Amino acid sequence: MNANSGMPPGDARRTLGVDADASQSEVKAAYRDRVKETHPDSGGDEDEFKRVNRAYETLKDD
Numbered sequence: 001m002n003a004n005s006g007m008p009p010g011d012a013r014r015t016l017g018v019d020a021d022a023s024q025s026e027v028k029a030a031y032r033d034r035v036k037e038t039h040p041d042s043g044g045d046e047d048e049f050k051r052v053n054r055a056y057e058t059l060k061d062d
Contacts, residue, residue, distance in 0.1 A: 006054065007051075007055055007058045008058075009058055009059065011055070012054070012056075012058035013059065015034070015051055015052060015054075015055035016030040016031055016034055016052065016055050016056065016059065017030055017034070018059075024060070027056070027059045027060065028056075028060070031052065031055070031056040031060075034052045034055075035049070035052055035053075038052050
């Protein structure tokens with residue numbers, strides 16, 4: 001787990017909607033999709049947007 005995120009990898013995968021064996025490109029694509037859905041400027045929820053970012057920070061270096 002990335003020490004800066006404070007989010008367990010399992011929670012991060014669920015937040016982004018990816019499987020445990022997802023490749024880095026799949027994680028990145030899921031992140032981009034979720035950011036578009038949750039961005040406050042697009043009518044999304046700010047807290048969920050922050051959660052999506054924390055999830056990506058957790059998984060991007062795995």
